[in-house]
Amino acid sequence: MSDPKSTLSLRRFQSLLALALMVGALSILSDNFLTPENGWNILRQISVNLCLSIGMTLVILSGGIDLSVGAILGLAGAVAAGLLKSGLALGAFDARLEFTVSGAILAGVAVGAAAGWFNGMAITRFQLPPFVATLGMLSIARGLTMLWTGGFPITSLGPTFGFLGTGTFLGMPMPVWIMLALVAVFVVVTRRTRFGRHLYAVGGNERAARLTGLAVPRIKVAVYTLAGALAGVAGLIVTARLDSAQPNAGLGYELDSIAAVVIGGTSLSGGRGSVWGTVLGCLIIGVLNNGLFLLNVSPFWQQVIKGAVILLAVALDKMNSAGRDSA
């Protein structure tokens, strides 16, 4: 109901059309593109970005931005890996708390959520601009990751944990299961819950939301906490897939997720957009990356082309909304 339906469906149609054209063109240009293996490949590759981008969509819908998700991804993966591998030293008792796989997974997500909560508090309680608050968290989380790992990868985490990244269930890779589950949950959260509606209201007009009695600070803290937790999930997938937590994992991922959200038609000024749009945005980026790789386009050109796609997507958006937003 909160969607500006006519324009959003036009936008979504354009995204779908762009995706279809890319898939069609790549199918002709490359024999290896339209194969089941490559399809799973693409989905596996976008799963991490989509986890981050769902959280980023919530944040951007609320009128904010989160630059720290890549760093939180790294921290959460490292914490989970470290706890799984060597437990937590309890100095005072001269003992060590061992972690099961599920314990380590929970801890990873909890670390992500805690970092996100901290972002939310900095933004609401201390009135920091989201850009600044999450820029600070980017650096803090990156530094904590280095402290925790000593700058070295944590490797050999075992097949049970690795299943999360490399296993398949009913023929579908685990990261794809996780991704689809999260998409389903957050489509419902944004479209069908009171929290979701309030999120659109806060991003659409924070003053009006406040004057309608909405608990604006609580909504924002929840949004950033969720974004952090989702970054934690992404960190677990990355770590499990590589069977190792790299101290630099997730470097720059925040930019890819912002790109996916923007290509998906969510407005950076808040209040307009959808999780579905972000799914399309991630697919477009994923297919583009995959296709350019299959066509042996140099990675340098890949970056140039990705940038051009972002600009094109937003320019189209502006043209669609021209007149509606003027004056």
Added chain:
Amino acid sequence: MAADSDLILAADGIVKSFPGVRALDGVSLRVRRGRLLALLGENGAGKSTLMNILAGVFPPDAGTLTLDGAAVRFPNPQAALAAGIGIVFQELNLIPYLSVAENIFLGREPRTRFGFIDYPRLNADAAALLRRLELAVPPTALIADLRVGQQQLVEIARAVSQEARILILDEPTSSLSAHEVEVLFGVIADLKRRGVALVYITHKFEELARVCDDVTVMRDGRVVGEAAFPDLTRDALVRLMAGREAKETFQKTPAVPGAELLRAEGLTLRGPGTGAGRSSLVDGVSFNLRRGEVLGLFGLVGAGRTELLEILFGLHPGRATGRLEIEGCAAFPASPADAIAAGLALAPEDRKRDGLVLPMSVAANASLASLGRTLRAGLVDADREAAYIAPYIERFRVKTPSLDQLIVNLSGGNQQKVILAKWLATGPKVLLLDEPTRGIDVNAKREIYAFIDELAQLGLGLVVVSSELPEILALSDRVMVMCEGRKTAEFTRAEATAERILAAAFPVTTATAA
């Protein structure tokens, strides 16, 4: 009126619409050499929109501007300035971390032979201007370090330095001290002697007698009266300002007020600033409101009306003091959520800024305050939501193609009705309406008056803030008047007359004006 050989700028049939509202509806204006034209009218009457068009900020949808007998069209403010039209906006447009001199000559800095800024000349020229305005700050001072009144004078210095033939001043004295106002009036007299034409927007009637030659009064995007100032009696001015529609088109149902709903005692709100101005935005205001009663709240701009409503609605929990009882229970809302829970609802003055979530639909806006009542199994259910909210939308006869229509596409009147629907859906006891008919067309106004009447008969208590006297007179069972933060009078419906209300609304010093 002056002879038309003095005519320098004429605007004819100017029309300007924004989404949902026609801000200017065929406005014509005559600006004459060496004379000051005062432009009067309440907020939302279209004065600032008209000035923006004269100054080239945006183009009119229709109508013509004639300068020195030739039709002109200003694509941007630079073009207007080049044609000799300068403007001092109501909001300050200074760059805080540049110096006074740099701000005055921004974009017109004197250059040295090598193309660098000639600072000695820049500062000397600025110093000369500052002396003329008796502004005792060095030209090298940063704008950020100046008081607001001083910043206002810097703006005026900038406009004067542009040697404009037509100078537009949009409420230039709103933040000036008494002495600064005197200096400004001296500068205005000097400019007039030199043949500069001035357009002066003000809400302060006492200023008119000092500087004004001609008056144009605007209301609802139209010019409703023009006169040479000396010909204008105070009564005539009141009639011009007041308008007629409301009284003629609306018959209030006699009210039978019931039990007391709201009692406020000594409500006070300290101002945020440390400036020399008065310290309280609301100063010891007491009143009550009964079931089924409409309390009209009148005052000039800056009288503290909006702030009073904000206190009631929990928007100043830390700064407001006083006592508040709702249905006999002490209750001082600490947040809008508190106020809503206590049965209050506020339709704010600036709908777009404070009332509506523009990217959302009519239904989503209307249900925003009562969404919790429409959930099914804890989830938003579009059908239930529509079923819950539709009767309210229908009740207020909102003209919309569907509930899914984006609110931004509705007219101002229909947007206001959606806001009324939103609040009525929460089952309030007290409705606070801040300028409920601002910027909406006459027919929608009439509908809103009828709704206010109906809601009072249903037993709600309503506080209606309005700058339009006829609106206040037509709607209110009782009228309370505020001036400079204080309550200055209260009248029953029978006692209330335009003259009495205006007399209480003007600061004491204005008794002799006009």
